[in-house]
Each structure stands twice: as structure tokens, then as C-alpha cells.
Amino acid sequence: MRLLAFPIILFALVASARNSPAALDSTTLPQPAWGRITALTNGTGLVLLEVREWPASGRLALPTPFPHITAAHLVNGRQRQPLRWLFNADATELHLELPVAPAVVPAASAAPALIELETAEKTAQFAGGRITFSALDAKVLGTQAKLESHPGNHRIGFWAKATDAVSWDFKPTRWGRYDVVVTYSAAGGDGTEFLVEIAGKSFTVARPSTGSWYRYTTWPVGRFYLDKSQPFTVKVGCAALKGVAVANLKAVTLLPAPEGVAIAQDATGLITLASSNAITHSVLMRYEPAEKKNCLGYWANPNDWAEWEFAVTRPGIFTVEVSQGCAGGGSKVQVETGGTKLDFVVENTGHFQNFKPRAIGEITLKTAGTHTLAVRPQTKNGGAVMDIRQVRLIPVAR
Structure with missing residues (x-):
């Protein structure tokens, strides 16, 4: 472990206690050797982790079961670097994969580095406008794909048929413009294409391999405008299958985006x-x-x-x-x-x-x-x- 002269702070946007496997608070979360975890109760579901030792291996252990992570970013000023996270087979071990190079760590005089984790146990709309569609309550359309679930790790797996799909029905509270992101893992099959349909809009995006069925990441899909606050359907299918399976699909997320021009x-x-x-x-x-x-x-x-x-x-x-x-x-x-x-x-x-x-x-x-x-x-x-x-x-x- 590399000792840091200043704390690295991680933010986790988590679901409310009713959607989490266990309520998060600073008295029940185990405190790691690398720093301190503090759960906030200000309505945003923020969990703050002060990391005082940067792992030399680049792998930061998190306690399990941890809330269902759907995105992770290393934040340095206005730069947001997507991170991957890795489970073992039964999700009893969980690591964030961090850059090993010390160059990513700012000087002690600079603003602290940040890692943001977004989590959602079930499909939910969060304070701040984020809408996350979780694999845990997805509707599976097909004969082979199915939900695989461990505490803190829910995904649609066994997706070997390109004709299978998953969907969610949702009633938004407002209209607006959003960026669409998928969260998945895949061993091989580079170039496999997701077909994402949202409120009558369609996107086709090729995804890379993450190197393991247990290593998850996020991938941008596109930007769209939701023109009314009426019920809509999100559907994820496969436009082109390049390997043995489409992916392990963990979530689809809508993030508030600029309403207009630069x-x-x-x-x-x-x-x-x-x-x-x-x-x-x-x-x-x-x-x-x-x-x-x-x-x-x-x-x-x-x-x-x-x-x-x-x-x-x-x-x-x-x-x-x-x-x-x-x-x-x-x-x-x-x-x-x-x-x-x-x-x-x-x-x-x-x-x-x-x-x-x-x-x-x-x-x-x-x-x-x-x-x-x-x-x-x-x-x-x-x-x-x-x-x-x-x-x-x-x-x-x-």
C-alpha cells in the first residue's frame, strides 16, 4: 500500500434503505484498513470513504455485501475516468480497479481526488435526476437469458441467444434530456452490439470485452430527449452477436444531460x-x-x-x-x-x-x-x- 499525504475521498450514490440489501450507516459498515467509510443520510444516499493508503496493486477492497454498484469514476477536477470493479464467483470479494501509476494522484496542494460510485439495488429515480434500471427487477424476454443474483451483484446472464432481450416499464416524474449508459461484463465477444430502445428511440452500440464475466464497467450508448412525463419502456436486445454470449447486463442508467447547445x-x-x-x-x-x-x-x-x-x-x-x-x-x-x-x-x-x-x-x-x-x-x-x-x-x- 502507498501511504498518501492527503485523503482520497470516494462518493457512492446509493439507493435508499428500502432498496438496499442492508441499510448503510457509519455504525454498521465495517471500517477498512485503508481509511474510513461514512454513510450520509441527507437524502442523496452518499457514502463517503476516506482512502489514506493507495493500493500498490491498484485493487481497492470494498466490504461485502456492498450495495449494487452501477458506475464508478475517478474524478480529478473536470475529468472523469471510468473505473472497473471485480467480483469473485460468489460476490464475497469485491475490488475497485484503480490506476497504479502515482501520476493520477494530484499533489497534496491540489483538490482531493474523488471516486464516485453509483448504486441501485432496484430500479429507481434518485435525487439529482439519475434514473437507473436494475437487472434485479428486469423483465426477461426470451428462453435462455435469466437473472443471476448474489448480494450486491445482480445481472442478466446466460444470454447466449441474440433473440433474447430484457425490458423495464417506467413512469418518469419529468421530461428532459439524458445520456444513456449500460453497465455490463463480458469475456470476449468484442464488437457485440447492444440494441437499446427507450421511449421510441433506438440506439445500436458495439461493446468491448471487459476481460472477465466478473469484471464490470460502464459504456456510453447515446443522448436522447424525453419529451413528456408519460410511462415508457426501456428494452435492451442484441443487434449483432460476436462471441458466445451477449453480456452480463447489470443496469441501464439515464443521466441528466445539457438541455441545449454548448x-x-x-x-x-x-x-x-x-x-x-x-x-x-x-x-x-x-x-x-x-x-x-x-x-x-x-x-x-x-x-x-x-x-x-x-x-x-x-x-x-x-x-x-x-x-x-x-x-x-x-x-x-x-x-x-x-x-x-x-x-x-x-x-x-x-x-x-x-x-x-x-x-x-x-x-x-x-x-x-x-x-x-x-x-x-x-x-x-x-x-x-x-x-x-x-x-x-x-x-x-x-
Whole structure:
């Protein structure tokens, strides 16, 4: 084990206790030799692991049974590196496969490295907007594929017939744009093609081998727009079989994606973050495209939040201007970007679609490149937090 001068922190987005094999809390989880595991109860299902010793082998042991992992990423700044995880045959041993090279570990003066684990025992929609379809409650369509299950490791296996498929029926709480990801394992069969059908949209994607039926990874499928919050079906089949079996399919996940086009700073230095280009990390809040609205609305869940990614070519100091509307006001909201947090209280503008631009403070963007801005409610007063039409970062001349 390599001793680190700073902690590596892992985040696990886990299902609620009713969907987990056992409720997670810091008193029942065994504490590993490499650090500390802390389970949070703030509604997001976050599990924090402080890793003070980096494994020289690149394999980090997790306690079992662990919640059903559906994705793992090493996070370094804005870079997200997918990780694989490996079980033994009966899922009594579980390891995350980490990069061995120390170059992936930032210097002690840099921000801590992060590993994010997403988990879902059963199909569920999570705070933050993620929707995961789990193998545990999939409907198998065919004669050979079937559910294989151990605590913390559920998958559709024995999928040797290309005509077999699996499906889920789901009622979403909102419309919006999503990235589709599959979680699977496969020994060989490079080029086998998944056929993924979601709400009338179809995607065909070739998958690589993971090197073992017990080694899992995620693979991107595509991006689509769910245009209404009506029941839909997700179906995964096989478009082309190149080996002895399609895969061990663990999950299909929908991740909130940018609603519109990439955002860039204009020639005057102004950065406009339109509601139509936001990423909605939400269960209820969404972009409303109707001409009279053109805003982020339905903000009745204070745990929902919005994010924008944007390119900066001319760093500097900016005034943050939020164009908000609300019939009532009084909710407390925090805007975060460039390492600065700005708080404001939502103003009563007489109507949710009566938008008023409000300067809430200044921030400094020190470097060119990709940045993010997040809007997170802190409290909700009344039936909804507010509606937002846009956020502008206005350059300050000094």
C-alpha cells in the first residue's frame, strides 16, 4: 500500500434503505484498513470513504455485501475516468480497479481526488435526476437469458441467444434530456452490439470485452430527449452477436444531460447561461420550452438543482445576474462558480413568469477553459422555489 499525504475521498450514490440489501450507516459498515467509510443520510444516499493508503496493486477492497454498484469514476477536477470493479464467483470479494501509476494522484496542494460510485439495488429515480434500471427487477424476454443474483451483484446472464432481450416499464416524474449508459461484463465477444430502445428511440452500440464475466464497467450508448412525463419502456436486445454470449447486463442508467447547445463567452466577454442550456439535476424541476415560459420551472423540490457548463476565453471578474420570477418569494438560494458561493433570497415578482434580473454579487474566473455554475436552493418558501430564465456573467471593467 502507498501511504498518501492527503485523503482520497470516494462518493457512492446509493439507493435508499428500502432498496438496499442492508441499510448503510457509519455504525454498521465495517471500517477498512485503508481509511474510513461514512454513510450520509441527507437524502442523496452518499457514502463517503476516506482512502489514506493507495493500493500498490491498484485493487481497492470494498466490504461485502456492498450495495449494487452501477458506475464508478475517478474524478480529478473536470475529468472523469471510468473505473472497473471485480467480483469473485460468489460476490464475497469485491475490488475497485484503480490506476497504479502515482501520476493520477494530484499533489497534496491540489483538490482531493474523488471516486464516485453509483448504486441501485432496484430500479429507481434518485435525487439529482439519475434514473437507473436494475437487472434485479428486469423483465426477461426470451428462453435462455435469466437473472443471476448474489448480494450486491445482480445481472442478466446466460444470454447466449441474440433473440433474447430484457425490458423495464417506467413512469418518469419529468421530461428532459439524458445520456444513456449500460453497465455490463463480458469475456470476449468484442464488437457485440447492444440494441437499446427507450421511449421510441433506438440506439445500436458495439461493446468491448471487459476481460472477465466478473469484471464490470460502464459504456456510453447515446443522448436522447424525453419529451413528456408519460410511462415508457426501456428494452435492451442484441443487434449483432460476436462471441458466445451477449453480456452480463447489470443496469441501464439515464443521466441528466445539457438541455441545449454548448455555451461560450461572446466577443464582449459576456457569458449567458440560458435555461434552455442547463443541466437539470432534478426529480421535478425541468426546462419548460413553451414560448411564454422558456425557463427552469416546476421547482417544487428544494433538493433539485441546476448546472451550466461553459467555456471561458477571457477570464476576469464578473457580476452574477440572475433573472428570476416568483409569486411569493422568500426562498433562499445559493449560486456557486469559480470557487465562490453567493447567497440570495428569491424576490416576489408577482408571477412566476414575471422575470426580474438581479445582480447578486461578483465572482472571479481565474483561468480560461471549461467552468461550471450551479444554482442550489437552500430553503423553499411556499409551493415552489422560483423560475429562472437565465443567469448572466457580466464582465466588470476595472
